[in-house]
Amino acid sequence: MDSDSEGEFEVKVELTVNGKDVTADVEDRTLLVHFLRDVADLTATNIGCDTTSCGACTVLLDGESVKSCTVLAAQADGRAVTTLEGLASDAGEMHPVQRAFHEEHGLQCGYCTPGMVMAIVSLLKENPSPTEAEVRQGLEGNICRCTGYHNIVRAALSAAASSGTGASQ
């Protein structure tokens, strides 16, 4: 069995990504993050460590945060995925968490930002009024190598305080 062979191990994957159906035949071993970036052509989701550590690839699977480098596309078949591109309204109005990152300057280089935003959207859905400690604990799975954590935490708390958080997700 040639491990590099193409087309031999294929599975049909149908996802709803940001409300739109995306269907493709992909290799069985295709990871969700590669499906999102290479098949759905949605490249906001970054690949960071690739080892389930850094959280840069965090997306929502049926509304809950997951690390898309550690989910097979086939495992997500038939389910709904939300990426950063799916947060803003169709009219371009930012999601409250995106707006809070903008207002609180919750980023430096920006690489961890999509994952941070998605992790916070999931956190606030489970706990709409977290304490600062709960926000820090809720972001355990996301690493910012600029170490810009303070403003990220401020953004999460500000988004929680602003009305309407979570309403769209």
Added chain:
Amino acid sequence: MIPPSFTYARATSVDEAIALATEHGEDAKYLAGGQSLLPLMKLRFAAPTVLIDLGRVTELSYIRDAGTYVAVGALTRHHDVATSELLRSDIPLLAHTAEAVGDPQIRHRGTIGGSVAHADAAADLPAALLALDATFVIRGESGTRSVPAAGFFHGIFETALEPGELLTEIQVPKPATPAAWSFQKFNKRAIDFAMVGVAVQGTSVALINMGSTPLRATAVESALAAGASVADAAALAAEGTNAGSDIHASKAYREHLARVLVRRALEEASARS
């Protein structure tokens, strides 16, 4: 990084999962949440040729009050164990240990049965279940059997599970004094495995990462039963262990951590009850 090639198969019931495993033999592996297996496959530490996805086997995702014990379906996610009202009131050690696993994203995917069957000596839940004297229900082609936690873990990534068998349920006895629990984990980052950890329920003490399997700290338990003080009993925490040395910690440092964490855990469990 992507995993080596494999054939993906999807089971929608326990019977179908066992039939697929029997058909494909030892080259097949069950895939639960995948939070341990997929990283190992990317690193080429595991290379099953068939993955049997259990994600649709919803019949194994439940938490049921069975009177003297709580029955937890093997595919119940850490997130659901951590937030279960029943477990938080009747077996808080289990709920709080699940809450300490990995990070929120991992807890949204990883399952209790996956953690137990994977049997990493550095994992949190196996030690908590050992301290709680849990029983594991296993189904195979020829029927169902039960194995106590004390006889389940055989070595690094080795368990009582035979090829093709599926862990289906974890039965956790309700402790007499639920509040007498503590879970201590020492690591550098939240997402790291424990350098050393301790799960305490009453006077039952289980150690994480102090050998090739989770271990009961029998010397500590015997000393407590004989009336020793917490400090004197905790001083025996490294007896009978076989901790390794690696880039994270030396054997001697792990033994030190075990003594300190056991003392803290016993003090905390005692203060809570």
